Amino acid sequence: MNTHNILLKSFCINKELLKENACHIAFTGTANYIPWIGVAMTSIMMHNPASSFAFHVLLDHLPQDEMQKLNSFSQKWQVPIFIYIMNDSYISTLCHFSRYIINGKFVAAFLYRFFVPDLISEISSRVLYLDGDIVCNGSISEFMTMNIGNHIVATAPDLKCKEYATRFSLSNYFNAGIILINIDQWMKKNITSLLLETLNLYQSQNIDLPCADQDILNIVLKDNTFFVSRKYNMPYRLVRPSLFKKSIKNENPSSASLIHFIGAIKPWTTYNQTVPIVRVWAEAKANSPWAETPLHSPASQKAIHQAARAARSDHAYLRMIGLYLKFIKSKFDGTPKPGY
Structure with missing residues (x-):
């Protein structure tokens, strides 16, 4: 993949803070998602004080006030942040899948995670990709340094792995919100191009992909995935029960290092702040430069x-x-x- 086409510009906030043994972590999103990415990064730093990190954030654009907050975060935790401003005009030509069109506009950010290894390949041989709707509540050092052999990715089974695996005749199915990536193997096998080719193949055949990019990642990486426990990707749903519908049973998140708020309802909603695991998220928010960012x-x-x-x-x-x-x-x- 030619990164010159997908990238408008890139730079690093406080690059001098980069350490040779740093664990690299990447997030993607549109600019309005930066506060929640910032809270996730804060939770990682709070629960991993002995580890060295470098963060990578892929965005459509970066407002000046958010730049200042990212710099404040970098200074406080003494960690570099690599910023990549993506070329949405070009990326939108790579795929025309209807599920990426919202309110008549193609949202290129859905594809950003496909490009993370290409952008980081000259800096690191391994990267942990995270969605912005996660909170860290424990050490992730064991996961970050885990030996996954020649597998391309390490990740946890999806909550509906049996159902989704059957749909695509797979032996297993992972959740793509948290993925440890072996960049060397990814680049060697040209995975980014395979992802885009497969996505467009399904589109051309009018085959429905309910989970879109996650489905494609599972299809392309079906023989190259190392499955780990949900300790490193524990799904948590914030849907509240009605009088006629039983409450959703979540696993106890206290045993997990990475909790993933799946579904439409997120921890940054005003009406979920009493949930115990959301309080962990709220503590990270309070200790971040985004403490004053309003909840929804x-x-x-x-x-x-x-x-x-x-x-x-x-x-x-x-x-x-x-x-x-x-x-x-x-x-x-x-x-x-x-x-x-």
Whole structure:
């Protein structure tokens, strides 16, 4: 992959802080996701004080105020941050898969993770890719240094691995939100090009890919994946139960080092701050340059309904009544139905 085409510019914040033994970690996202990436990075530093890191962040653009906060983070924790501003105009020509089109616009950031190894290959032979909706609650040094042989990636089984594996006739299926990548093997086998070719092949045949880029990663890497325990990718769902629907059972996140908030509801919503594992996330936020970044208030019918359920779970009955009334009103006042 020619990185000159996919990249507009790159630079490093405080490169002089880079240590030879640093563990490299990469995040991707649009600019509005930077605060949550910043909280995830903070949680990693808080729970791994004896380790050396270098962070890599792939973005569509970088606002000046976020640049200042990233620099503040870098200075506080004495860690370099490599920034990559991606060329969305070019990347959008590489794929026309309909699932990447939102509100009529192709969101190139969905493809960024495909390019992480190419961009970092001259700096490191290994990188841990993380989604921004994670929180670290323990040591990840064992995972970062794990011997995975000649496997290209190491990652944990998806929560619905049996169902998803059957769909594509695979023996197993991983969640792509947390992936330890053997960059040398990735580059040797030209995985980035294979991912893009396979994605477009499915598109040309009008084959539905419910999980899009995650499906493609599983298909291409089916014989090159080293599976690890969910200690390093524990799925956690914040959906609240209704009166007629049983609560979702999550595994105990206290035993995990990396917790992944899967699904549409995230820890940066105002109505989930009493959940114990969200308190861990909130502690990281409070210790980050993004401490004052506002949480998301419920702004859709689904979100208002979830907030009402959360109030009921917290025994905040007056707030619950107000939210249920607001939910009923939202069905008639033009409030959008989906979204959180």
